[in-house]
Amino acid sequence: MSLSMYQASAPVFTQGLKGLLKALAKADAYVAQRKIDPAALLQARLYPDMFPFQRQVQITTDFARGGVARLAGVEPPSYDDVETSFAELSARVEAALAFLATFEASQFEGAADRDITLTRRGETSVVKGQPYLLLQAMPNFYFHLTTAYAILRHNGVELGKKDYLATS
Amino acid sequence: MSLSMYQASAPVFTQGLKGLLKALAKADAYVAQRKIDPAALLQARLYPDMFPFQRQVQITTDFARGGVARLAGVEPPSYDDVETSFAELSARVEAALAFLATFEASQFEGAADRDITLTRRGETSVVKGQPYLLLQAMPNFYFHLTTAYAILRHNGVELGKKDYLATS
Numbered sequence: 535m536s537l538s539m540y541q542a543s544a545p546v547f548t549q550g551l552k553g554l555l556k557a558l559a560k561a562d563a564y565v566a567q568r569k570i571d572p573a574a575l576l577q578a579r580l581y582p583d584m585f586p587f588q589r590q591v592q593i594t595t596d597f598a599r600g601g602v603a604r605l606a607g608v609e610p611p612s613y614d615d616v617e618t619s620f621a622e623l624s625a626r627v628e629a630a631l632a633f634l635a636t637f638e639a640s641q642f643e644g645a646a647d648r649d650i651t652l653t654r655r656g657e658t659s660v661v662k663g664q665p666y667l668l669l670q671a672m673p674n675f676y677f678h679l680t681t682a683y684a685i686l687r688h689n690g691v692e693l694g695k696k697d698y699l700a701t702s
Numbered sequence: 703m704s705l706s707m708y709q710a711s712a713p714v715f716t717q718g719l720k721g722l723l724k725a726l727a728k729a730d731a732y733v734a735q736r737k738i739d740p741a742a743l744l745q746a747r748l749y750p751d752m753f754p755f756q757r758q759v760q761i762t763t764d765f766a767r768g769g770v771a772r773l774a775g776v777e778p779p780s781y782d783d784v785e786t787s788f789a790e791l792s793a794r795v796e797a798a799l800a801f802l803a804t805f806e807a808s809q810f811e812g813a814a815d816r817d818i819t820l821t822r823r824g825e826t827s828v829v830k831g832q833p834y835l836l837l838q839a840m841p842n843f844y845f846h847l848t849t850a851y852a853i854l855r856h857n858g859v860e861l862g863k864k865d866y867l868a869t870s
Contacts, residue, residue, distance in 0.1 A: 536704040537814055537832060546836050580748075580856040646705055664705060668714050673867060676844030683845075684852045688748040699841060 539645035543605055543667055544634050547598035550679050551627050551634075552700035554594060557683055557693055558627065562620035564691045572619060578685050589615070590682035591623045594675060595630040601671035602634055604650045605663050606641040707773055707813035711835055712802050715766035718847050719795050719802075720868035722762060725851055725861055726795065730788035732859045740787060746853050757783070758850035759791045762843060763798040769839035770802055772818045773831050774809040 565572045576588045585593065592615045603610040611633065617623045646664040661670065680698075687693055696702035733740045744756045753761065760783045771778040779801065785791045814832040829838065848866075855861055864870035 536706050537710055537836075538704050541832065542705055542710055542836060546840070549837055550841065580852055581858070584855060664709065668705075668710060669717055669867070672714070672840075673718065673844065674863075676841065677848050677851075677863070677866060680845050680848035681852055684748055684849055687752060688856075690749070695842075695845070698845060699838070 538639055538642060539605055539663060539667065540637070540639040540642035543642070543671075544602050544637050546672070547602060547675060548631060548634050549700050550675060551595065551598055551631050553698045554591065554679060554682065555624055555627050555631075556697040556700060556702065557686055557691070558591070558620050558624045560693055560697065561686050561691050562624075565620075575686065575689055575691070576618065576620070576623075578689055580681070580685060580688065584681070585678075587682055587685045588617060588623060590678045590685065592617065592626065594678040594682060595626055597671050597675035597678065599630050599633050601667060601675065602637055604671075605645040605648065605667060606637055607645075607648060608641075706807055706810060707831060707835065708805070708807040708810035711773055711810070711839075712770050712805050714840070715770060715843060716799060716802050717868050718843060719763065719766055719799050721866045722759065722847060722850065723792055723795050723799075724865040724868060724870065725854055725859070726759070726788050726792045728861055728865065729854050729859050730792075733788075743854065743857055743859070744786065744788070744791075746857055748849070748853060748856065752849070753846075755850055755853045756785060756791060758846045758853065760785065760794065762846040762850060763794055765839050765843035765846065767798050767801050769835060769843065770805055772839075773813040773816065773835060774805055775813075775816060776809075 561575055564570070565575060577586045579586045596613070600610040613626070617626050646662065648663040649660050650663055650666040652659050652661065683693060683698055694702070729743055732738070733743060745754045747754045764781070768778040781794070785794050814830065816831040817828050818831055818834040820827050820829065851861060851866055862870070
């Protein structure tokens, strides 16, 4: 038995986003309990030229929504990056989860061979669905998801692998 | 067209490990140029109860080698965790890449439905190959790969997404 492009995308992004929701809830509780300005975490970066936590969360949702939409041949939804609290970021993740849940496996038939057109900094490139998912969307999704997690850990929020894998 | 379990694993781990090799080379050059004790990076952690850089690299290779071996029905190779330099860590990554290159797609037939037996802290669990790859091995691989990258970035090593995606 092989794997469908649906199975290799939507449920995988879903698990990661559920883990991100757990991390956001713990971060929110952490600042509330210690009376820390939430911006101390929301704006935290691992290095000055890296994105802050809130942007890492936004980008993580973008790769999940955009990845599944493109593979299904649907226009990827565009979101304004306006979230400035843990609650608003959680709502964005919830919205991405709800979006992923609207897809059915049948929409991914032929997705491995589908031409995916990407525009980045004004340059357009075309890549097949399979390498797009496995070698671009998925590693980028995990990059920003893990970096968001790493920023919270670095700032003392108690998270574990069970949060990351959404198994707790 | 669907995806084979081979395509969803070996080439994906390979890309990530090639990116890790680039990061290791840049870290090595960084400490040499600035006459920094390599241990300052090798032992760096994002938080006291997180693994240091060198352990993140070791675990990243473990998930790649172990993931592909288990899916192919081969005994996962066991390595001693003895590396104490960027050169030794790079050799470990190179060895993992060479190991991945020994596999052929035909060894992954039926891998999605194969029972994978995992032993962790003395407890044994059995999971099918598909969720093992997509919801355990792959997210864990990216977790440690990205955390290794984040530790280097946090310490000033100049890395970019092209290194991470091994496209530079």
